[in-house]
Amino acid sequence: MPLTALKNTRPAAILHSLFVPFIAILFSLTIWDFSASQIKTSLGQIPGPVAVWGQFKGLVTEHNNEREKEAAFYQRQAERNAKKLERDPNAKIKIRQYTGKPTFFDQIFTSLGTVFVGFIIGSLIAIPLGIVSGLSNTMYRAINPIVQIFKPVSPLAWLPLVTMVVSAVYVSQDPMFSKSFVTSAITVTLCCLWPTLINTAVGVSSIDKDLLNVSQVLRLNWFTHVRKIVLPSSIPMIFTGLRLSLSIGWMVLIAAEMLAQNPGLGKFVWDEFQNGSSNSLGRIMVAVLVIGILGFILDRGMLMLQRAFSWDKSAVLR
Amino acid sequence: MLSHLHIDHVSKVFPTPSGDYIALDGVNLQIDQGEFVSLIGHSGCGKSTVLNIVAGLHQATTGGVVLNGHEVDEPGPERAVVFQNHSLLPWLSAYENVELAVQRVFKHKKSRQEMREWIEHNLHLVHMDHAMHKRPDEISGGMKQRVGIARALAMQPTVLLMDEPFGALDALTRAHMQDSLMEIQNDLNNTVIMITHDVDEAVLLSDRIVMMTNGPAATIGEIVKVDLERPRNRVDLMTNDEYNRCRAAVVEFLYQKQRNPADD
Numbered sequence: 001m002p003l004t005a006l007k008n009t010r011p012a013a014i015l016h017s018l019f020v021p022f023i024a025i026l027f028s029l030t031i032w033d034f035s036a037s038q039i040k041t042s043l044g045q046i047p048g049p050v051a052v053w054g055q056f057k058g059l060v061t062e063h064n065n066e067r068e069k070e071a072a073f074y075q076r077q078a079e080r081n082a083k084k085l086e087r088d089p090n091a092k093i094k095i096r097q098y099t100g101k102p103t104f105f106d107q108i109f110t111s112l113g114t115v116f117v118g119f120i121i122g123s124l125i126a127i128p129l130g131i132v133s134g135l136s137n138t139m140y141r142a143i144n145p146i147v148q149i150f151k152p153v154s155p156l157a158w159l160p161l162v163t164m165v166v167s168a169v170y171v172s173q174d175p176m177f178s179k180s181f182v183t184s185a186i187t188v189t190l191c192c193l194w195p196t197l198i199n200t201a202v203g204v205s206s207i208d209k210d211l212l213n214v215s216q217v218l219r220l221n222w223f224t225h226v227r228k229i230v231l232p233s234s235i236p237m238i239f240t241g242l243r244l245s246l247s248i249g250w251m252v253l254i255a256a257e258m259l260a261q262n263p264g265l266g267k268f269v270w271d272e273f274q275n276g277s278s279n280s281l282g283r284i285m286v287a288v289l290v291i292g293i294l295g296f297i298l299d300r301g302m303l304m305l306q307r308a309f310s311w312d313k314s315a316v317l318r
Numbered sequence: 319m320l321s322h323l324h325i326d327h328v329s330k331v332f333p334t335p336s337g338d339y340i341a342l343d344g345v346n347l348q349i350d351q352g353e354f355v356s357l358i359g360h361s362g363c364g365k366s367t368v369l370n371i372v373a374g375l376h377q378a379t380t381g382g383v384v385l386n387g388h389e390v391d392e393p394g395p396e397r398a399v400v401f402q403n404h405s406l407l408p409w410l411s412a413y414e415n416v417e418l419a420v421q422r423v424f425k426h427k428k429s430r431q432e433m434r435e436w437i438e439h440n441l442h443l444v445h446m447d448h449a450m451h452k453r454p455d456e457i458s459g460g461m462k463q464r465v466g467i468a469r470a471l472a473m474q475p476t477v478l479l480m481d482e483p484f485g486a487l488d489a490l491t492r493a494h495m496q497d498s499l500m501e502i503q504n505d506l507n508n509t510v511i512m513i514t515h516d517v518d519e520a521v522l523l524s525d526r527i528v529m530m531t532n533g534p535a536a537t538i539g540e541i542v543k544v545d546l547e548r549p550r551n552r553v554d555l556m557t558n559d560e561y562n563r564c565r566a567a568v569v570e571f572l573y574q575k576q577r578n579p580a581d582d
Contacts, residue, residue, distance in 0.1 A: 210405035216393040232409040311409030
């Protein structure tokens with residue numbers, strides 16, 4: 001172990017970095033357990049931490065069972081086809097997809113996929129637009145009112161419009177993506193455009209005047225100017241925007257999936273709510289925690305990406 | 319005869335909400351090829367404005383700047399600027415900072431290999447070979463300023479413009495940098511315009527010292543011609559009569575004829 005690592009493992013440091021959060025989590029679990037036991041709903045008692053953990057294990061079992069069923073299905077199909085070919089080498093064989101219902105964990109991946117698609121489309125629009133409006137005062141004045149008006153619009157207001165537009169425009173015999181996926185992704189895009197756009201514009205417009213003078217004296221062309229001076233100096237602000245955008249996108253996605261019936265976490269929550277079994281509240285609680293933890297992981301991921309991209313490794317990133 | 323660099327009756331007016339502010343009024347100066355000229359004056363007298371107009375970063379309201387028969391109306395690498403606070407790109411190493419300038423100026427004139435040698439040559443000139451691949455936040459203030467000078471020199475400018483290049487440095491580093499600058503200027507024979515606050519620096523380095531009156535409507539007050547042999551040695555000059563005459567003239571101008579408005 002290097003010496004510096006030893007230094008940081010002093011008892012006081014351990015106490016601070018592990019013990020304090022541990023106590024805080026324990027404390028909130030206790031409050032949760034106590035208050036849950038006080039509330040009775042039509043679907044039974046609000047589940048405490050232990051019940052929720054039980055539900056989580058149930059979901060894992062369900063997932064594994066479903067995977068086994070799927071494997072068995074494909075195995076049966078392969079055997080059937082092999083027999084058919086044995087009897088008649090020219091026989092037509094059909095390969096069918098397994099159509100079991102998606103498990104909780106399948107839904108997590110659908111949600112992550114949807115949020116990434118929406119977020120990436122949003123960023124691909126927002127970053128260039130932000131750079132252009134940060135560089136030109138005229139563009140900024142043109143874009144600013146539009147941004148200010150659309151920024152506060154709730155995803156729930158966009159959703160019906162997006163749904164109708166997608167149904168009208170996205171028509172194909174063999175669609176690559178389901179409509180619900182496209183609707184959710186576009187709704188995410190519409191809501192996570194703004195923080196990146198605004199932060200990029202602010203970052204670009206607040207570049208050090210001296211560096212702009214350097215660029216002028218060197219007579220850098222527009223492209224080199226953006227690549228060598230504008231982008232590196234606004235990377236921190238762009239990433240601040242991206243992190244805000246991703247967390248907004250993740251929040252918006254759950255709501256969008258509930259209403260668009262995209263097979264993700266939002267739909268899971270909605271289905272459980274409609275289902276109304278005695279397990280439902282516990283399963284929803286699992287979903288809530290998973291949504292929170294994934295949101296946290298996404299943010300950390302962006303932070304690591306920022307570290308990788310930023311030239312200033314010494315900057316404090318939170 | 320046309321002079322090398324002519325700052326021709328330059329005036330600069332900044333519009334402000336409370337009416338126009340006349341920063342410069344009729345600044346007129348002719349500079350020869352290879353001449354080292356210092357601009358000295360109290361804060362706010364428009365020295366930087368003059369320099370920025372020559373650099374092309376600002377436009378004169380009336381009058382103009384003519385360099386070798388061409389009017390200056392935009393910034394360009396033939397009038398390289400050494401900025402007050404080095405202005406290196408913090409995300410590039412010393413080498414890359416110079417490289418950015420060299421690539422821009424010698425794009426189709428030098429091969430990749432020649433460019434590399436030229437960059438290294440210029441960094442060597444300012445004694446920065448040992449820290450070529452360090453980023454600005456890893457080197458000292460004096461080193462940053464040297465890289466800034468190397469970047470400017472690497473553009474092979476017709477005129478080198480320096481805005482208080484050593485203002486932010488400690489006295490020892492500054493003396494060292496002044497010696498390097500004299501050495502380099504001796505070799506390359508660039509035309510240099512340098513802004514300074516430091517009387518000794520002005521006398522040591524310059525062929526002429528241009529002293530500016532206080533603003534508003536600042537203009538050239540007096541010009542002192544420094545008639546000293548080069549190369550100059552700061553220790554020998556301490557007892558030199560010409561050196562002391564020039565020094566006295568500048569001090570008298572700054573502290574008697576043009577007292578700092580802040581002191582009144």
